[in-house]
Amino acid sequence: MARVFVTGGAGYIGSHVVKLLGEKGNEVMVYDNLSSGNAGSILYGRLVRGDILDFEKIKTAMEDFQPDAVMHFAAKIVVPESVREPLKYYENNTCGAVSVLKAMRECGVKKIIFSSTAAVYGQPEKMPITEDAPLEPVNPYGQSKAAVERILRDSCLAGDFGYVALRYFNVAGADPAGKIGETKKDATHLVTMCVRAACGKRDKLFVYGTDYTTPDGTCIRDYIHVMDLADAHMLALEYLLGGGKSDVFNCGYGQGYSVQQVVDTAKKVTGVDFPVEYAQRRPGDPPELVADSAKIKQKLGWQPRYDDLKFIIKTAWEWEKKYNS
Ligand SMILES: NC(=O)c1ccc[n+]([C@@H]2O[C@H](COP(=O)([O-])OP(=O)(O)OC[C@H]3O[C@@H](n4cnc5c(N)ncnc54)[C@H](O)[C@@H]3O)[C@@H](O)[C@H]2O)c1
Numbered sequence: 001m002a003r004v005f006v007t008g009g010a011g012y013i014g015s016h017v018v019k020l021l022g023e024k025g026n027e028v029m030v031y032d033n034l035s036s037g038n039a040g041s042i043l044y045g046r047l048v049r050g051d052i053l054d055f056e057k058i059k060t061a062m063e064d065f066q067p068d069a070v071m072h073f074a075a076k077i078v079v080p081e082s083v084r085e086p087l088k089y090y091e092n093n094t095c096g097a098v099s100v101l102k103a104m105r106e107c108g109v110k111k112i113i114f115s116s117t118a119a120v121y122g123q124p125e126k127m128p129i130t131e132d133a134p135l136e137p138v139n140p141y142g143q144s145k146a147a148v149e150r151i152l153r154d155s156c157l158a159g160d161f162g163y164v165a166l167r168y169f170n171v172a173g174a175d176p177a178g179k180i181g182e183t184k185k186d187a188t189h190l191v192t193m194c195v196r197a198a199c200g201k202r203d204k205l206f207v208y209g210t211d212y213t214t215p216d217g218t219c220i221r222d223y224i225h226v227m228d229l230a231d232a233h234m235l236a237l238e239y240l241l242g243g244g245k246s247d248v249f250n251c252g253y254g255q256g257y258s259v260q261q262v263v264d265t266a267k268k269v270t271g272v273d274f275p276v277e278y279a280q281r282r283p284g285d286p287p288e289l290v291a292d293s294a295k296i297k298q299k300l301g302w303q304p305r306y307d308d309l310k311f312i313i314k315t316a317w318e319w320e321k322k323y324n325s
Pocket of ligand 1: 007008009010011012013014031032033034035036037038050051052053072073074075076077092096115116117118167168169170171172184189
């Protein structure tokens with residue numbers, strides 16, 4: 001069992017990972033400023049409300065908790081907003097990560113699992129994407145995360161830390177036990193927006209761009225269930241604490257679905273023919289992102305349990321029907 005300090009643990013993904021950490025008997029401290037997170041989603045451990053950019057506060061919390069490892073989820077995540085306000089993203093995501101790493105160094109914490117993203121790849125030539133593809137992000141959000149990966153690599157070379165960077169593809173779905181799920185009112189993820197349109201919490205769903213170079217003209221993404229991603233974090237933790245070398249892993253299923261396919265499936269799963277409006281492309285959206293997930297399966301022994309778009313949508317739908325903010 002380990003003591004894990006979780007930044008951003010009140011957020012969508014962080015709270016699912018905290019649930020699994022707690023169920024497996026680990027000790028958890030969540031450090032979150034609740035800018036987009038929800039204290040009610042934290043099912044295990046203690047919450048310290050603070051900003052990762054507040055160095056003294058995060059250092060004090062870490063000193064107090066004495067973790068074996070840090071999981072760093074805290075970030076701003078909205079791509080179009082990052083295009084409009086890049087400094088906000090570099091400050092929160094890149095400078096914020098430096099603050100977390102400095103606190104770790106001061107407190108003698110040597111292991112970190114970092115939430116990276118498929119956005120670090122930009123618009124790769126080769127599909128599915130392997131981890132050795134060049135990092136050429138096409139938006140400030142992806143840049144702010146790629147910069148953290150470089151900082152981690154350099155700090156690791158300097159002997160400061162061991163790290164695992166997990167490059168998440170499109171995370172979706174909710175806890176199959178129905179205890180937690182996405183709670184952000186302004187969530188921008190496709191599956192959440194579909195099920196919210198289906199239960200009338202949104203008037204309609206917008207599909208951005210129908211003229212991409214894909215079979216139906218809409219963007220293709222690799223949707224991974226949030227609890228499979230949580231499993232990947234458990235394996236990464238075990239790996240690092242067991243002395244595994246710093247490394248980077250894709251987290252996706254290796255299967256792409258177009259936005260239109262997701263919309264059609266969501267209509268079937270929910271039984272609701274919700275309104276859809278087709279709009280212009282958004283800046284910074286690559287046409288296709290699909291993971292090659294061979295490495296994480298091979299090196300960490302990851303075996304997805306929920307690799308099924310209908311199931312992913314069903315868990316999100318069940319959650320959305322019962323959750324009232
Ligand atoms: N959702 C996805 O599909 C996806 C895909 C790739 C990568 N990621 C990464 O996963 C991580 C979690 O994403 P999420 O979808 O759960 O987002 P989220 O917005 O639900 O969670 C982020 C959490 O971080 C907290 N936070 C943000 N800035 C903070 C700060 N300065 N100090 C303290 N707390 C702060 C928020 O309050 C929130 O609880 C992020 O790092 C994101 O970049 C997400």
